[in-house]
Amino acid sequence: xxxxxxxxxxxxxxxxxxxxxxxxxxxxxxxxxxxxxxxxxxxxxxxxxxxxxxxxxxxxxxxxxxxxxxxxxxxxxxxxxxxxxxxxxxxxxxxxxxxxxxxxxxxxxxxxxxxxxxxxxxxxxxxxxxxxxxxxxxxxxxxx
Amino acid sequence: xxxxxxxxxxxxxxxxxxxxxxxxxxxxxxxxxxxxxxxxxxxxxxxxxxxxxxxxxxxxxxxxxxxxxxxxxxxxxxxxxxxxxxxxxxxxxxxxxxxxxxxxxxxxxxxxxxxxxxxxxxxxxxxxxxxxxxxxxxxxxxxxxxxxxxxxxxxxxxxxxxxxxxxxxxxxxxxxxxxxxxxxxxxxxxxxxxxxxxxxxxxxxxxxxxxxxxxxxxxxxxxxxxxxxxxxxxxxxxxxxxxxxxxxxxxxxxxxxxxxxxxxxxxxxxxxxxxxxxxxxxxxxxxxxxxxxxxxxxxxxxxxxxxxxxxxxxxxxxxxxxxxxxxxxxxxxxxxxxxxxxxxxxxxxxxxxxxxxxxxxxxxxxxxxxxxxxxxxxxxxxxxxxxxxxxxxxxxxxxxxxxxxxxxxxxxxxxxxxx
Ligand SMILES: Cc1ncc(COP(=O)(O)O)c(C=O)c1O
Numbered sequence: 001x002x003x004x005x006x007x008x009x010x011x012x013x014x015x016x017x018x019x020x021x022x023x024x025x026x027x028x029x030x031x032x033x034x035x036x037x038x039x040x041x042x043x044x045x046x047x048x049x050x051x052x053x054x055x056x057x058x059x060x061x062x063x064x065x066x067x068x069x070x071x072x073x074x075x076x077x078x079x080x081x082x083x084x085x086x087x088x089x090x091x092x093x094x095x096x097x098x099x100x101x102x103x104x105x106x107x108x109x110x111x112x113x114x115x116x117x118x119x120x121x122x123x124x125x126x127x128x129x130x131x132x133x134x135x136x137x138x139x140x141x142x143x144x
Numbered sequence: 145x146x147x148x149x150x151x152x153x154x155x156x157x158x159x160x161x162x163x164x165x166x167x168x169x170x171x172x173x174x175x176x177x178x179x180x181x182x183x184x185x186x187x188x189x190x191x192x193x194x195x196x197x198x199x200x201x202x203x204x205x206x207x208x209x210x211x212x213x214x215x216x217x218x219x220x221x222x223x224x225x226x227x228x229x230x231x232x233x234x235x236x237x238x239x240x241x242x243x244x245x246x247x248x249x250x251x252x253x254x255x256x257x258x259x260x261x262x263x264x265x266x267x268x269x270x271x272x273x274x275x276x277x278x279x280x281x282x283x284x285x286x287x288x289x290x291x292x293x294x295x296x297x298x299x300x301x302x303x304x305x306x307x308x309x310x311x312x313x314x315x316x317x318x319x320x321x322x323x324x325x326x327x328x329x330x331x332x333x334x335x336x337x338x339x340x341x342x343x344x345x346x347x348x349x350x351x352x353x354x355x356x357x358x359x360x361x362x363x364x365x366x367x368x369x370x371x372x373x374x375x376x377x378x379x380x381x382x383x384x385x386x387x388x389x390x391x392x393x394x395x396x397x398x399x400x401x402x403x404x405x406x407x408x409x410x411x412x413x414x415x416x417x418x419x420x421x422x423x424x425x426x427x428x429x430x431x432x433x434x435x436x437x438x439x440x441x442x443x444x445x446x447x448x449x450x451x452x453x454x455x456x457x458x459x460x461x462x463x464x465x466x467x468x469x470x471x472x473x474x475x476x477x478x479x480x481x482x483x484x485x486x487x488x489x490x491x492x493x494x495x496x497x498x499x500x501x502x503x504x505x506x507x508x509x510x511x512x513x514x515x516x517x518x519x520x521x522x523x524x525x526x527x528x529x530x531x532x533x534x535x536x537x538x539x540x541x542x543x544x545x546x547x548x549x550x551x552x553x554x555x556x557x558x559x560x561x562x563x
Contacts, residue, residue, distance in 0.1 A: 007505055008560055016561075017497075039501055040518045040531035062531050064499035065561070119505055 007119050008065065011112045015069035020076050021058045022068075029056065032135035034128050039064070041125070043071050045132040049140045054078050054086055059132075064125050070113050071129035077107050078133070083140045090130050090137075097123050156456040164452070164541045167192040171541060178511030181546045186331050186359060186490055186537030187515050188381045191445070195385055198444035202437040210436055211410055211427075225436055228443035229426070235446050236376060237367040238393050245399070245426040246439050249390035250358040251281040253377035254325070256392055256429060257354050258285040260402040261375070262323045268294030271320045275300040275308055275337075276527060277330045280520040282356050286325065295322070302527070306333035306482035310341050317349050324353040328360035328376075332521040332533070333482030334465070334490030336360070343373050352398065358382060362449070362539075363488050364458040368393055380438070384539075385445030389438040392429070399425035406431040452540055461489030461538045464547060468536065471551045476558055481533050489538035492519075495554075498561040500534040506560065510553040512546075 025031050025046025033044045041063040048056040057075045074093070078086045093110055095101040099117050116122040165171050170190045173180050182190060202224065208217035210225050229241040238244060247253045262272065272286045276299050283297075290297050298316050302308050308326075317324075324346050328339050339355050346353040354375035360366060361376075362383035368376045375398075380389040394402075404411055404422050408431035413421040422428050449457070468491055472478055477496030495503060504516035515535040518525045525531060536550055 008502070013560065038517055040522060040525055041499075041501075042531070064501035066501070120508075122501070122505060125501060 007115050007122070009112050009115065011073075012065060012069040015072040016065035019059075019068050019072040021072065021079075022060065023058050025058055025060060026056065029058070030136045030139050032132045033061075034131035034135070036063075036067075036124060036128050038121075038124070041067055041128060043067055043129045043132050045071070045075075045129065045136045047133070047136045047140075049083060049137075052140075053080060053082050054137075055080075057133075059129065063128065066113070066116060066122055066125035067128045070126040073109055073113065074129055074133060077109050083137055087134065087137055087141060090134055094127055094130055097126050156453060156459050159452060159456050159460045159540055161460070161541060161543055165543075167194070167448075168541055169193055169196070175511040175513070176509050181510075181512040181549045183536040183538065183542065183546065183550060184513045184515050185362075185382070185539040185542075186519070186535060188387070189362065189384050189539050190541070191384055191386070191441075192448050194448055195441050195444045199386060199437045199441035202440045207437065209433055221436060224440050224443075225434075228439050228446070231443045231446040231450075232391050232393070235361070235366070235450060236391075236393050237369050239369060240396060242425060243393055243396050243399065245392040245394065245429045246434055247377075247390045247392050247429075248388050248435070249379040249381070250279075250356060250377050251285075251379075251390075253375075253390055253392035254282055254354065254356065255285045256405045257325075257375050257377075257394070258289050260405045260429070261352065261394075261398060263289055263293065264403065265322055266293040266295045269320055270295040270322045271298045271318060272296070273298050273300065273313075273316055273321055273324045275302060275313075275326055276523050277302050277306070277308070277333060277335065277521065278325075278327055278523075279331055279356065279358070280522070282325055282327060283523070296320075299523075302335075304483075306330065306335045306484045308335075308337055308342075310338060310345065313342055314345055317345065317351070321349065321351060324351055325356065326353070327356040327358070328366075329357075329363070329488045329490075330482070330521075330524075331359045331490065331537075332492055332519040332524045332535070333484065334487040334492065335482060335484040336364075336486040336488055338486075339373070340371055343371055346374075347372065359488060359490065363454075363461055365454040374398055380442035380445060383442075383445055383449055385442040386435070386438040388435050389442045391442075394425070396425065399429070402428075404428050404431065408432040449540075457540045458488075460540060461542075464538045464542055464544065465489045465491060467544055468538075468547045468550065471547060472554070475551065475554045476562065478554065481528055481530070490535065491537070492533040492535045494530050494533050495557060495561070498557050500532040502561065503534045503554070503557050506557050507550070507553045510549065510556070512550055512553050514550070 029046030042061040092103040206220040210222040352374040357378040361378035376393040381387040411431040481492040500516035
């Protein structure tokens with residue numbers, strides 16, 4: 001694949017077409033919404049934390065393929081992680097998207113999304129779900 | 145060759161598009177190894193060599209600050225700058241050059257009218273009438289004004305096709321209405337609004353009215369005397385001119401009654417700490433050193449556009465629109481947003497399985513530049529229940545072959561995202 005289509009690798013298309021963990025957020029979940037003012041996209045995240053671990057995470061909203069696949073892959077990756085580990089994974093992912101770092105410990109599952117670095121304006125699409133995840137997790141992080 | 149002007153049925157000369165394309169240096173470049181197909185003219189058009197050269201020529205040969213020097217360069221700059229008022233007057237068929245105020249663009253022109261014309265007459269409970277299809281720049285200045293004065297923003301809805309009805313406008317004019325502000329052509333839907341009739345409604349109720357011509361002035365003949373509007377505004381950068389420059393046309397007696405909007409140099413007659421006397425319009429509204437070379441560039445852009453003949457540009461862009469609309473029907477799952485009977489060369493659409501951003505990225509790889517987003521018209525997006533649309537918008541230099549390139553690339557989007 002070449003040009004613009006190279007952003008849309010099979011994994012991303014698959015997660016866009018059939019997003020994992022895309023379902024109504026449980027009432028018990030800590031919820032947060034991220035909004036991209038440039039395009040109007042929204043991603044809503046719901047997280048249930050049990051014994052300090054992400055026991056359930058799901059999302060909803062309306063967004064482009066990149067943001068949807070990013071949310072789908074992130075929710076899969078974060079499932080079962082401890083809150084501090086989940087937050088630090090978010091940081092690594094955002095840094096990798098921005099191209100300021102390429103953390104070796106970033107899970108392979110998220111790597112297909114790093115292609116966005118080559119496409120003008122699309123990095124913020126991949127990063128959109130992270131804003132909501134961070135906000136939803138913050139209440140469990142003990143920081144505030 | 146000639147074509148029929150879709151507005152009034154008269155014959156206009158067909159544009160020599162190949163010749164026009166040679167006037168625009170940027171159209172020679174490639175994007176990702178493909179020839180550039182620039183269809184984002186609604187956001188900003190490209191500039192012909194004569195505009196680039198006019199600006200550069202000012203800096204190279206005669207630049208100095210205006211209105212204040214006794215030396216040769218200042219005189220030359222001043223006369224080149226002031227000559228542009230006459231060009232704008234001709235473009236809009238305004239009665240007088242004194243009615244042409246230079247601003248930073250449409251946004252600033254609207255804010256100026258909001259602060260200097262409308263604000264002084266507002267009392268709590270008064271109403272300002274706009275429509276649901278306005279650009280954010282014709283919504284937010286009024287909201288700020290309402291917050292500051294206790295006035296109320298009243299919004300006229302539009303139909304599924306993207307059209308305003310005059311009954312809907314008329315029924316929202318009340319005893320408390322103080323001002324009407326409406327876009328001439330919608331940037332998100334392409335609708336050409338019945339502004340002549342809306343101005344007539346304003347007249348019947350003794351109201352003043354502004355027309356946002358950002359998407360109209362660059363694409364069709366505009367005659368502010370025939371329209372009888374009180375204010376008409378547009379930006380140079382959508383009319384093949386520089387960024388950061390725009391126009392406010394205002395009827396002279398209204399401008400004369402308005403207080404200044406910013407204070408500074410160039411807008412006064414005399415200043416002392418006891419009392420400052422303001423200059424007459426338009427200088428009253430042009431505080432500080434303006435974008436001198438930018439205004440001169442706008443003058444060259446207006447000359448260029450008028451030489452093409454705005455009616456011929458409109459006919460050409462209408463033909464592109466009709467062709468594109470029929471070709472887009474071949475793309476599975478594509479839906480055009482905005483199906484008004486009267487439309488300018490703006491084509492907004494959504495696709496069933498692909499988000500506008502993803503469409504934009506795939507088209508970009510083929511060198512096709514379109515806009516993907518809410519086009520600063522979020523209420524319009526909400527009206528159609530979409531977060532965003534993809535938008536192709538045409539200019540004088542676009543060709544049928546470029547429409548084919550757009551459509552071919554959209555078929556790729558389908559192949560990739562279709563189920
Ligand atoms: C209809 C309309 N009004 C106002 C504006 C704002 O113009 P500017 O950003 O040049 O001030 C635009 C630009 O997109 C527009 O399309």
